[in-house]
Amino acid sequence: MSKPVCAVLGVGPGNGEAFARRFSEGGHAVALMARRGDVTDPLAAELPDARAYRCDAADAGDIERCFAEIRDEMGKVETLIYNAGSGIWGSVEEVSAEDFETCWRINAHGAFVASQQVIPAMKAAGGGNIVMIGATASRRGGPNSAAFAAGKAAQRSLAESMARHLWSAGIHVSLVIIDGIIDLERTRARMPDKPDDFFMAPADIAETVWQTSRQRRSAWSFEVEARPFGENW
Amino acid sequence: MSKPVCAVLGVGPGNGEAFARRFSEGGHAVALMARRGDVTDPLAAELPDARAYRCDAADAGDIERCFAEIRDEMGKVETLIYNAGSGIWGSVEEVSAEDFETCWRINAHGAFVASQQVIPAMKAAGGGNIVMIGATASRRGGPNSAAFAAGKAAQRSLAESMARHLWSAGIHVSLVIIDGIIDLERTRARMPDKPDDFFMAPADIAETVWQTSRQRRSAWSFEVEARPFGENW
Amino acid sequence: MSKPVCAVLGVGPGNGEAFARRFSEGGHAVALMARRGDVTDPLAAELPDARAYRCDAADAGDIERCFAEIRDEMGKVETLIYNAGSGIWGSVEEVSAEDFETCWRINAHGAFVASQQVIPAMKAAGGGNIVMIGATASRRGGPNSAAFAAGKAAQRSLAESMARHLWSAGIHVSLVIIDGIIDLERTRARMPDKPDDFFMAPADIAETVWQTSRQRRSAWSFEVEARPFGENW
Amino acid sequence: MSKPVCAVLGVGPGNGEAFARRFSEGGHAVALMARRGDVTDPLAAELPDARAYRCDAADAGDIERCFAEIRDEMGKVETLIYNAGSGIWGSVEEVSAEDFETCWRINAHGAFVASQQVIPAMKAAGGGNIVMIGATASRRGGPNSAAFAAGKAAQRSLAESMARHLWSAGIHVSLVIIDGIIDLERTRARMPDKPDDFFMAPADIAETVWQTSRQRRSAWSFEVEARPFGENW
DSSP states (O other), rough: SSSOOOEEOOOOOOOOHHHHHHHTTTTTTTEEESSTTTTTTHHHHTTTTOEEEEOOOOOOOHHHHHHHHHHHHHHEEEEEEEEEOOOOOTTTTTSSSSHHHHHHIIIIHHHHHHHHHHHHHHHHTTOOOEEEEEGGGGOOOOBBHHHHHHHHHHHHHHHHHHHHHHHHGGGEEEEEEEOOOOOOOHHHHHOOTSSSSBBBBBHHHHHHHHHHHHOOTTTTSSSSEBBBBOEEO | SOOOOEEOOOOTTTTTHHHHHHHHHHEEEEEEEEETTTHHHHHHSSSTEEEEEEEEOOOOOHHHHHHHHHHHHHHHHHEEOOOOOOOOOOOOTTTTTHHHHHHHHIIHHHHHHHHHHHHHHHHHOOOOOEEEEEEEHHHHOOOTHHHHHEEEEEHHHHHHHHHHHHHHTTEEEEEEESSBBOOOOHHHOOOOSSSSSGSHHHHHHHHHHHHHHTTTSSSSEEEEEEBOOOOOO | OOEEEEEEEEOOOTTTHHHHHHHHHTTOOOEESSSSSSSSSHHHHHSSSSSEEEOOOOHHHHHHHHHHHHHHHSEEEEEEOOOOEEEEEBEEEEEEEEHHHHHHHHHHHHHHHHHHHHHHHHHHHTEEEEEEEEEGGGOOOOBBBBBHHHHHHHHHHHHHHHHHHHOOOGGEEEEEEEOOHHHHHHHHHOOOOOOGSSSOOOHHHHHHHHHHHTTOOOOOOOOEEEEEOOOOO | SSSSSSEOOOOOOTTTHHHHHHHTTTTTEEEEEEEESSSSHHHHHHHHTTTEEOOOTTTTHHHHHHHHHHHHHTTTTTEEEEEOOOOBBBBBTTSSSSHHHHHHHHIIHHHHHHHHHHHHHHHTTOOOOEEEEEEEHHHHOOOOBBEEEHHHHHHHHHHHHHHHHHHGGGGEEEEEEEEEEEHHHHHHHHOOOOGGGGSSSHHHHHHHHHHHHHHHOTTOOEEEEEOOOOOOO
């Protein structure tokens, strides 16, 4: 298989699916990684050279196993998009130590484990892309994001450490901060009065991820914001 | 003239010229604004539908006069790229109050005046782009950038204020932080031992500015970094 | 006169007066600098060894003249508190280029000029304090602080540049960010329904400035926040 | 026992011991919490009303058990200083997933669990202090702090979330960023050529922690830097 491989860890309806479509359109064979197959299986059937993998981002062993399969079946990964996320909301008085751990494990620890799986081949190849998908909470701890923001902050710090370490080896590590509400069936249902303009289109976010991963290496971005024009920030 | 107009304030060899070329290639008629004509005049002759304007970013009246001419001759501005800059280096003990003022006037005050010239037509049109070109110093005051960083910090704050105010009107205000040494005859002469990889290609930076200005409005970026992959940051 | 001298530039009712009282209580002879004498004259009569000076922070020559007088009459300055401020509110469409300049001149340029007046004697003495009084707007440009925030951002950048340059000479440059509404007759009148707890007591802010200026030099702070406990941030 | 109780989690030679001494001097009964007793046992014998507790910050159950004992034996905690830390250095290629987890568990998860132990009584009392001890790495991920910085970033985010949630209940949550090398036998041995001035005195840091915890509530600080005057930053 001569297409470059893009692995998307965390493919649900919305961003994950849009990333897969954009990179497929851009000429990649896409590894679609998700806990369940409801989105990934039909998508693998639709996109040329795509494959679906069952993968639980909370389980380091599972991530390792899954990347081994991808290497065997699709070859080395050229772009890793880490889109797994867990957003448990609540203040320090409301969330539990288990919630605090879950948010960190899926947002940060999984990103660490997945990155370690793809870095050696990228170094050998002299290039590659690792894009982590962050959120407003990556930058600050809100009163009701005690668990979620701590996980996202750890992810952001890891991405920054990796960028500083790996850029000079030609590996473009970046962090895309999504600062808005994504247009999904469930967000529309939760906010029925919001106009279309309020929501972020997954395809638009995917375009930003794509463009970031294609930047020429004399002018790379690390932290990239994606925010709807009508957002109050 | 049916092409959209891109006004670049601050066109020297390097970034300004590259911005003009990229937007011309992208279908814009480009207004080339600079204090002197040595770069802008031949460029205006080369690029289709481009025109050169003499403009001193340190002089508010001159900026106003110049934009009035552009409106008359080329029409309303769709994209403003504020690339004027003044980099006087030195610590608080080394720079003068005049240096401090010059850096602010060119980096921040000129950006304010130029923006006020283009905002009304952009609001009327329901859209537009204002891109300010920042630097590492936009984010922090180094020991030897007492004057320069203060001017760049004022520019960054202005850009942020404008973004928060104007995005909802469809005007995409953004700030591109250039965090590296640009590949120019004079920087090469100053650093003869550096490898090619060390320098930032103006065309690559221009590509980032272009992509930022074309982002879809459900996923806009405000602050965009451009940094060479080998930079130690 | 053997007392160390504290110069407060910008003494009105509220913070400036409170700073003067706190440093007087701490054993300083205080130079009270303000455009008018309504607060400074009675205060100079009340506080031991204090003196009032007419000084316009928007006028570089006036600042220089005033510090020359202080040096003659009171001796070298051990602590400079730069409290002059100008808060013109409005978006980029509402404020004028003159407003933009005024905010910068009083918040940033005056701080630069005043600092240059006191640095030489501090360097000769191997120590000293320069405290700049910032605001929420020092850190970010809000939609309605196009002029004010740009001035405060320039001041913050200058303070950081100075800290990086001067700390190693024993001069403790710091920036106190006031992130709340100060308890003044005019703020009470503007917000008659707010509880006492909502407001920041100038004496409490003054205590923070005092403690910062007395930190031991193995553990200095640069940017110090002061925010009321009930503030929503 | 009528003295307010200060619990220091993480008491080794250096900062932890200095915090205990400063709060004891300030009139607190100090609970000295550490994995081993070599520092805490003699210190408990020396400081009036102090007690030593064995506590492993990596073990949530142990933290809970320990605070239950403190409540029984000393009463409710007025000030919690979370000083446990784990600094494993290395890039993403050098540290293991276990290192990544250890850094997070001790720097962030332990802080979460300990905070949950003291918050209810603080809320009932209408006041209290929670001080977390951060590091340069709290703010950014360096190339060689992939694991450490991610743990510290999670801690910082948690502290910020807690501050935003708990300040209005009178609980002063703060984060002290230690940006330098602490003066310890082992750091002196590692850097034998550095002058005295290079190092941070634990007693000076303790003074900053003390002053922060005594700030009046109309002018609280959240993030407090402590940095030696000669540090290059």
